[in-house]
Amino acid sequence: MINRLQKKYALSDQGAKDLFKAIVYSVLANISLMLPVALLAIVLNAMLPVALGMEDKTAGLAWYTAAGIIILVIIFIFHYLQYTKAYIGTYEESERRRITLAEKLRTLPLGFFHERDLADLTSTIMGDCASFEHAFSHTVPQFFGALISTAIVCIVLLIMNWKMGLALLWVAPVAFAIVLLSRKWQEKLGKKYMTERMNLSEGIQECLETVQDIKACNQENTYLKKLDAKMDIAEKAQISSEMVSASLVTTGQMILRLGLVTVIVVGSSLILHGKISLFTYILYLIAASRLYDPLSGAMANMAELFGANLQVNRLKEIQEYPLESGQKDYHTKGYDVTFDHVKFSYEEGKPVLKDVSFTAKQGQVTALVGPSGGGKSTVAKLAAKFYDLDGGKITLGGVDIAKLDSVALMKDFSIVFQDVVLFNNTIMENIRVGRKGASDTDVIAAAKAAKCHEFIENLPQGYQTVIGENGSTLSGGECQRLSIARALLKDAPVILLDEATASLDVDSETQIQEAISELVSGKTVLVIAHRMRTIEAADQIVVLDKGVVAEKGNHDTLMKKNGLYRKLVDLQTEAANWKLNI
Numbered sequence: 265m266i267n268r269l270q271k272k273y274a275l276s277d278q279g280a281k282d283l284f285k286a287i288v289y290s291v292l293a294n295i296s297l298m299l300p301v302a303l304l305a306i307v308l309n310a311m312l313p314v315a316l317g318m319e320d321k322t323a324g325l326a327w328y329t330a331a332g333i334i335i336l337v338i339i340f341i342f343h344y345l346q347y348t349k350a351y352i353g354t355y356e357e358s359e360r361r362r363i364t365l366a367e368k369l370r371t372l373p374l375g376f377f378h379e380r381d382l383a384d385l386t387s388t389i390m391g392d393c394a395s396f397e398h399a400f401s402h403t404v405p406q407f408f409g410a411l412i413s414t415a416i417v418c419i420v421l422l423i424m425n426w427k428m429g430l431a432l433l434w435v436a437p438v439a440f441a442i443v444l445l446s447r448k449w450q451e452k453l454g455k456k457y458m459t460e461r462m463n464l465s466e467g468i469q470e471c472l473e474t475v476q477d478i479k480a481c482n483q484e485n486t487y488l489k490k491l492d493a494k495m496d497i498a499e500k501a502q503i504s505s506e507m508v509s510a511s512l513v514t515t516g517q518m519i520l521r522l523g524l525v526t527v528i529v530v531g532s533s534l535i536l537h538g539k540i541s542l543f544t545y546i547l548y549l550i551a552a553s554r555l556y557d558p559l560s561g562a563m564a565n566m567a568e569l570f571g572a573n574l575q576v577n578r579l580k581e582i583q584e585y586p587l588e589s590g591q592k593d594y595h596t597k598g599y600d601v602t603f604d605h606v607k608f609s610y611e612e613g614k615p616v617l618k619d620v621s622f623t624a625k626q627g628q629v630t631a632l633v634g635p636s637g638g639g640k641s642t643v644a645k646l647a648a649k650f651y652d653l654d655g656g657k658i659t660l661g662g663v664d665i666a667k668l669d670s671v672a673l674m675k676d677f678s679i680v681f682q683d684v685v686l687f688n689n690t691i692m693e694n695i696r697v698g699r700k701g702a703s704d705t706d707v708i709a710a711a712k713a714a715k716c717h718e719f720i721e722n723l724p725q726g727y728q729t730v731i732g733e734n735g736s737t738l739s740g741g742e743c744q745r746l747s748i749a750r751a752l753l754k755d756a757p758v759i760l761l762d763e764a765t766a767s768l769d770v771d772s773e774t775q776i777q778e779a780i781s782e783l784v785s786g787k788t789v790l791v792i793a794h795r796m797r798t799i800e801a802a803d804q805i806v807v808l809d810k811g812v813v814a815e816k817g818n819h820d821t822l823m824k825k826n827g828l829y830r831k832l833v834d835l836q837t838e839a840a841n842w843k844l845n846i
């Protein structure tokens with residue numbers, strides 16, 4: 265049972281044990297609620313003859329009072345136990361679940377993040393986990409608790425008098441069948457609502473991320489209209505999902521109440537024919553007044569469980585996503601990076617790299633150039649094993665990187681991307697990300713080499729300045745220099761520079777170029793730059809066009825070749841001489 269709960273609801277060992285205990289206590293708590301009915305029956309049995317004048321003395325009132333008090337204590341104890349296991353256990357499991365999810369996300373291959381977007385993941389970690397807190401503290405224990413305890417009471421009632429038992433209980437299977445048979449329908453509507461809610465979250469996230477551009481283009485109204493439309497769609501999907509399950513549950517609950525009518529009709533007839541006593545009749549009437557409430561609750565919980573199942577499946581998708589099984593310890597012969605007939609696509613059927621072969625040699629600078637969208641950044645990401653290949657192989661010092669653990673591989677790479685990622689932390693810590701445990705002196709040395717020491721010193725808190733989300737308080741060039749400082753601090757044998765100097769003015773660019781020249785000696789450097797003049801001195805230039813290597817060589821040979829490289833250089837020279845005609 266514990267194993268089944270664990271699998272069904274993607275719980276930890278402890279979480280499944282706590283849920284199991286919560287269900288057991290919920291069963292006991294529900295049964296304890298039947299004890300007052302049993303006591304009432306006993307009291308009635310003793311009182312009825314007195315009330316009907318058949319006896320003239322009421323015996324054992326003190327005993328009945330004591331039994332009542334004991335029953336109250338029992339009810340309190342079971343409810344208290346159920347509360348601690350269901351609620352405290354659930355919140356502890358929630359904490360474990362979020363930590364496990366975060367740990368899992370940390371170790372997942374980057375391909376996974378390509379398949380799932382950020383809004384989707386945030387919604388799973390925050391939204392779905394919050395829904396589970398409600399489901400596992402309220403719904404699951406109460407559902408199973410009500411069902412099991414009611415089943416036990418039903419068996420007792422059927423054994424005592426099967427005719428009255430049937431009159432009382434025939435409604436339960438009919439009512440539950442209505443909710444159960446419509447499960448697929450409810451799940452379909454639930455899924456639709458979740459998809460629309462996801463679209464809406466993505467829309468809101470996009471709006472917040474692009475608010476500057478939206479305002480700059482005077483597109484607020486158009487954008488808000490689109491967002492409104494998404495909200496309407498999500499609202500409609502939610503209403504139809506809830507309307508359908510609410511209507512079905514209410515129908516089931518109304519059918520349950522018909523049981524009281526059949527108890528009255530069948531009971532009256534049996535009394536008239538002298539088949540049952542007045543006491544039995546009253547007992548079943550009391551049972552009818554108590555029994556249908558937990559069943560009604562279980563029915564509402566069942567509909568909620570269908571929704572929770574959908575969310576559990578999303579969670580399982582993350583938890584069961586295969587982890588990388590690459591080698592963590594490896595030995596390379598030097599640090600040449602070789603692309604050997606590499607094929608790659610982000611989406612099936614849309615190849616980005618069709619056949620790419622070249623070697624970026626250790627101690628040399630290899631530049632990747634080519635028209636926009638030709639696949640330069642993709643090549644840089646593949647070199648660091650951000651994605652798995654569709655064909656061919658990439659080797660680092662002769663070792664196929666497909667066989668290596670991508671986190672372990674990363675220790676050999678220093679990367680500066682076009683899109684700089686900075687954390688809402690101090691400048692000191694943002695640079696230290698490059699090498700955990702680096703001393704403040706090392707961090708400052710890297711900042712000096714990346715020409716950012718001066719601007720950092722001019723900030724009010726210097727290296728202790730907190731720079732806001734993704735460096736929002738700094739200029740683009742300053743952010744880029746910080747990310748270069750981070751790469752300099754890491755000092756890995758392979759360096760990937762993707763438009764590393766794109767946001768810098770000519771002066772800073774020259775200074776950074778000098779810093780990079782120092783950094784790269786003896787290393788394998790793969791550099792992507794749009795400004796052709798920055799890569800003229802590269803040892804090798806690889807021209808990528810439409811996913812294939814169009815040309816290879818150094819600046820002089822490629823210029824003589826008069827091909828695509830020359831065309832790109834000429835175009836840039838033309839563009840550099842362009843000025844406004846005013």
Ligand SMILES: Nc1ncnc2c1ncn2[C@@H]1O[C@H](COP(=O)(O)OP(=O)(O)OP(=O)(O)O)[C@@H](O)[C@H]1O
Binds near residue numbers: 378636637
């Ligand atoms: N995450 C992604 N998902 C789907 N397609 C992508 C993704 N990243 C890039 N692409 C596509 O892959 C192709 C190559 O992109 P890539 O960024 O590698 O080109 P690039 O040569 O670096 O371009 P640029 O010079 O403009 O930066 C483009 O058509 C791009 O739209």
